[in-house]
Amino acid sequence: MIAIDERGYYGEFGGAFIPEMLHSNIDNLRSKYLDIIAEPAFQKEFQALLKDYVGRPSPLYLAERLSEKYNTPIYLKREDLNHTGAHKINNTIGQILLAKRLGKTRIIAETGAGQHGVATATVCALMGIECIVYMGEVDIERQAPNVSRMRMLGAEVRPAKSGSKTLKDATNEAIRDWINHPVDTHYIIGSVVGPHPYPDMVARFQSVISEEMKWQLEEKTGKTNPDIIIACVGGGSNAAGAYYHYLNEKDVRLVAVEAAGLGVNTGESAATSVLGTKGIIHGSRTLLMQTDDGQIIEPYSISAGLDYPGIGPMHAHLIDTARAEAVSVTDQEALDAAFMLSRIEGIIPALETAHAFSALDKIEYQSGDVIVVNLSGRGDKDLNTYIKYLDKIG
Numbered sequence: 001m002i003a004i005d006e007r008g009y010y011g012e013f014g015g016a017f018i019p020e021m022l023h024s025n026i027d028n029l030r031s032k033y034l035d036i037i038a039e040p041a042f043q044k045e046f047q048a049l050l051k052d053y054v055g056r057p058s059p060l061y062l063a064e065r066l067s068e069k070y071n072t073p074i075y076l077k078r079e080d081l082n083h084t085g086a087h088k089i090n091n092t093i094g095q096i097l098l099a100k101r102l103g104k105t106r107i108i109a110e111t112g113a114g115q116h117g118v119a120t121a122t123v124c125a126l127m128g129i130e131c132i133v134y135m136g137e138v139d140i141e142r143q144a145p146n147v148s149r150m151r152m153l154g155a156e157v158r159p160a161k162s163g164s165k166t167l168k169d170a171t172n173e174a175i176r177d178w179i180n181h182p183v184d185t186h187y188i189i190g191s192v193v194g195p196h197p198y199p200d201m202v203a204r205f206q207s208v209i210s211e212e213m214k215w216q217l218e219e220k221t222g223k224t225n226p227d228i229i230i231a232c233v234g235g236g237s238n239a240a241g242a243y244y245h246y247l248n249e250k251d252v253r254l255v256a257v258e259a260a261g262l263g264v265n266t267g268e269s270a271a272t273s274v275l276g277t278k279g280i281i282h283g284s285r286t287l288l289m290q291t292d293d294g295q296i297i298e299p300y301s302i303s304a305g306l307d308y309p310g311i312g313p314m315h316a317h318l319i320d321t322a323r324a325e326a327v328s329v330t331d332q333e334a335l336d337a338a339f340m341l342s343r344i345e346g347i348i349p350a351l352e353t354a355h356a357f358s359a360l361d362k363i364e365y366q367s368g369d370v371i372v373v374n375l376s377g378r379g380d381k382d383l384n385t386y387i388k389y390l391d392k393i394g
């Protein structure tokens with residue numbers, strides 16, 4: 001059985017490594033989250049918002065020309081069609097409803113590329129709750145359109161000015177804020193990372209993806225299970241959602257696609273399952289990219305959402321136990337896949353998602369295997385990167 005234990009571990013990965021000052025916050029969350037999520041009133045509100053606000057169920061689309069190219073049926077789980085353009089909204093809707101039930105009146109979040117910040121600002125606007133998003137100063141410059149979106153949605157974007165002025169510094173600022181506002185504030189983490197119960201809580205909110213996949217596949221193929229599920233992994237939340245209801249179904253192969261950046265051995269990479277070692281990051285024990293003396297190595301990927309030096313503890317466990325297969329894809333391969341999908345199916349994917357499509361060239365399968373690719377998000381946000389590439393290829 002692949003499941004989290006009471007201490008918040010998947011095998012040897014997970015747990016809650018947090019400063020003393022956060023113990024009461026985390027304990028409060030840990031002792032209440034399962035009961036709150038199980039409440040019929042919570043489920044009713046969550047499901048209603050997923051349906052009418054997010055636009056779920058997201059379609060499961062048989063990509064015919066893509067299937068022809070790879071000579072096997074390929075279905076796309078269309079998380080790109082969700083409100084705000086990706087899967088991240090599933091989690092922020094869940095957490096804002098939870099925060100309300102915990103009596104919280106103030107939300108904080110950290111964001112790298114700004115996608116999670118936008119999804120958080122969106123649900124805070126929806127609920128009329130104060131929202132503060134920490135973002136590295138460098139990222140604020142690199143991701144200006146998302147900063148504007150968050151501001152338009154009424155959130156305050158606070159720059160993190162220490163260290164490399166990127167995601168990990170924003171995370172430190174958010175944790176510091178939470179320590180200073182333990183009573184009224186809920187911290188919305190955007191992926192299956194962080195101290196227990198976050199990885200499990202976020203996985204549960206994203207599990208709607210595989211829940212829908214089961215009945216949608218049955219409708220379309222007569223069977224609930226595909227042969228292979230492919231998803232990209234930054235922290236791992238869209239993958240966790242796509243795998244969730246198949247974790248214990250051994251006949252379903254799980255493929256986790258990481259960003260190799262310029263190449264796994266170039267020093268400019270984010271392929272954590274290859275380059276990572278066991279350690280603690282963001283409050284949990286997992287695989288992360290670190291030096292011999294435990295300093296975090298700055299990751300690199302063309303795609304901001306995969307540019308993370310760790311992976312969630314669930315994925316560390318899945319890869320460590322060979323339940324999931326890890327594939328790494330370079331910037332160039334991801335760009336090629338983005339153009340391939342755009343031109344063969346008329347769907348411009350997010351750069352993160354493009355990595356998942358490139359894995360179709362790398363995995364072994366037999367003709368006839370049913371493959372589902374989790375199409376985690378749309379490519380509008382990446383148009384500037386794509387345009388530069390377009391100018392090159394003509």
Ligand SMILES: *Cc1c(COP(=O)(O)O)cnc(C)c1O
Binds near residue numbers: 234236
């Ligand atoms: C943020 C993001 C990711 C990476 O995050 P996960 O938690 O690994 O899912 C992947 N795809 C898209 C479109 C994203 O916005």
